[in-house]
Amino acid sequence: MLPFDRWVEAVLAAVPGGGRLLPMKDRLASFADQGFQGLGNIIAMALFAHALPPRDFGALGVAIGLYYFVFGLHRSAVVLQFIVSTARPGAFEARDRQAWFWLNALLVLILCGGLAVLAAGAVALGIPAARESMFASAAKVALIMTPCLLMAEFSRRLLYQAHLPASAALAGVLQFGVMLGVAIGANRLGGDLMWAALAWGGGGLASLAVSLLVMPPGPPGGLRRGLSCWLEDPGNVLWQSLNTIPYCIANSSLTVMVGAFGGGVAAATFNVARTLANPAAAMVSAVDSLDKPRAARALGHGGIAALRASIGRTRRLLIGLTGGYLLVVALLAGVVVPMAFGSAYEGAAMSVRVLAVGFFLMCLNQPSETLLIVLGAGRLMFLTRIVAAVATIAGLAVATRHGVLGASVAVTVAQLINLVSLTLAESKALSDAREWITGGSEAAPDDASLVGPGQV
16 A cells, blocks of 8 residues: 555655645645646647547547546446445445445446447447447547546545545546657657547556555455445436436537537537636536535535535635636637647637636536535436536537537537526525425435435
């Protein structure tokens, strides 16, 4: 077992001024983890934009969109249940870590098998977007990178739950290094899409290796215990999983939707904008890594008032962090886009500016969704995501005739609709939770709160 966090704490305690950083170590480590991942994605995408023709670069964006679809299912069905379950006292001993790790490995294999079946089925059914060679290439890349990245992501979650954030940051740094090294090689040697699969897949494996060195999961086993913890509230697992499908349509897999409606070149241009917005998404993930468990603990120990206070702090932090970054992106898009991605994408600057607004709205969705997840309001969140998905599909169907700029406007308007519906859903979930706690209702919001009535 590699005691990296203890080494970091010892160094901070020894260096002048390091003692002031110790209380902020967890937050700084989570930002370093997500920051290096976000930076790695930007640099790797920029290098591949120069190495690949626009159609192949669009396929890479679609592959990452397919990965995010599976990632969303994995996060909703497994990771969220893991976070809330292990936030309880005594729920994360060595045998719990073993059970969750190997259960996750099994579920990752099942999810990747499902992705393969989905891709093959789309081709067999003759879906227009799937008939393109771009889709087949994207599916191959996605099937290589997805299991590696999912295992790496869950292993870092294990480290965060074990209060080893510096080790999680180290894993993120190594992932960044491998991605960057492969992307530089592809840029200089004229690599193809398989180099991209190697960059993201190899980076995930490197991150996983660090996590296993720091906290070995033990031999395969504990599946029965893992299943018991995972399916403690099967209704919530089901609803959170169903929530992922409309969420991916309106959020994480937007590049797939743009490619389906607008083709490979549109997907490539959208991929540029999505890449520049990645640091904002990384900031959200960094905050979420600590704040979602904190929100669950706040509800368990302080009730609704403590939960609202926790969500409010998260919202203010995200407004400052993501709003500031995306404002800079919008202002400098005319210079940054051609410089980073090449002259082929010089006309994408206005689309990037519009999407910067859309991605900011997307970042503001996170606190409301955290509140709905912690309160177990899965059906309510499903409704908001259906609204967002319908708005996205309808908007793209109408607006892609006006090119990528039209698609960008459609995405931004859909995100505004999503934010409004989430705000209304948050208000209703809080009202329902108060009635339940005070005895005004016989049942908890939706099926049950994830933390359970005994924890409120």
